[in-house]
Amino acid sequence: MVCESWKERLDTYVDGELPQGEMRTFDAHVSSCPSCSANVLSRLQLKRAIHLAGKRFTPSAEFRSRMQQSIASKPRRVFRLGWMLAAAVVLVVGILTSTYLGNRSGRDQVFSEIADLHVATLASSSPVDVVSTDRHTVKPWFQGKIPFAFNLPELQNTEFSLLGGRMTYLEQTPGAHLIYDVRKHHISVFIFQERSLAAKLTDRSLKPGNLSFNMQTWTQGGLRYFVIGDASTADIDNLAKLFQAAS
């Protein structure tokens, strides 16, 4: 029977998967063969029924929402994380920069102020309040005036001479201002409590600003020392060493 040869390919035919030429041949046969026509019809109806019955399950709204959020947010979370990290880096860099600049700014301000105090004192008609070359006179003079005690170096056998001392203020913090003389150059020594100063300073020698002063600063025993003057760097260093040795 001719139809038997078509039978094996009925499924392929109804699935539309036969080559184009064979499809046309099959179409012609089906239209002229009641048996095959009925068979094809029943298979198409079955396909249709399975198609409808197969669309059986639908995801819950909750699951759909969860998945949509998950798909939409996952890599973007990484992306956002990248931005957050970048923002955090910028913020940290900003804070560090600002802190650094702030510190540098504060530091520069302190150095400028020290230089100003030095110059202003020397310009004054009475640069010192306690006039004495004797450290044992000058040191006790500060008792009760400043909230700390300090030692003055022995200057015997040195080129330095003590002219006297006065109270001073830096960042509204009271301190001692001592004036020394070395070969006609005046050198100021400032002593403050380190913890009272807002600016974080490092121990170093430097030239504050563009002024032609030399400066040495260090901290020792909780006190911040500044040695500044237009004397040579060597003189500034030597006086600093004398103070460091005395403390």
Place this chain on the structure above:
Amino acid sequence: MDASGANLQLDSFEELAIPLFDQLYNFAHWLTQNRDEAEDLVQETYVKALKGFSSFQLGTNFRAWIYRILRNTFLTSRKGLKVTMTVPLDFDDEEEGEESAIERDTPEALLLARSSHALLQKAIDELPVHFREVLLLCEVEEMSYQEISDTLAVPIGTVMSRLSRARRTLRSQLRPHLQQEAGLRIAKGTNHGL
């Protein structure tokens, strides 16, 4: 990959994957026969697909690609392993059986289309998983043989063979119900036009 590249890739993934969500869920539920497991399967499929999306070549068949991920994920799941263990080794080598009476008996076959969804759904549910999946991919997802072949990673000949046997098995499962229903209709005089 930089952020813009990742974002572009995500956009492509969303564009391709989101529209398939309902279909994938339906297919997953048919395979797992359980809502919770279907949700887990779909979720895992999307996670895997997203993770491996960089290996997917745009312009090729995304649907077959993601269905394959879903199916492979199912087959390696506990339930998947359990159901595939019941499949005989010569599963795809079975000879074509005799055409059942129902396939030759047009009036009775026509009842299939008129029978309730529930009856048909039950019959599909009872199909071995390899028949169920090939039948659903063909009839519900309306995939071509080539797409099914890509999805199941089997030759087209195997697709055709499984599909034919799936339909035959389905018909044989439905036959008693259909005959019963036909008998009832004849008895009640409701078998109009058949």
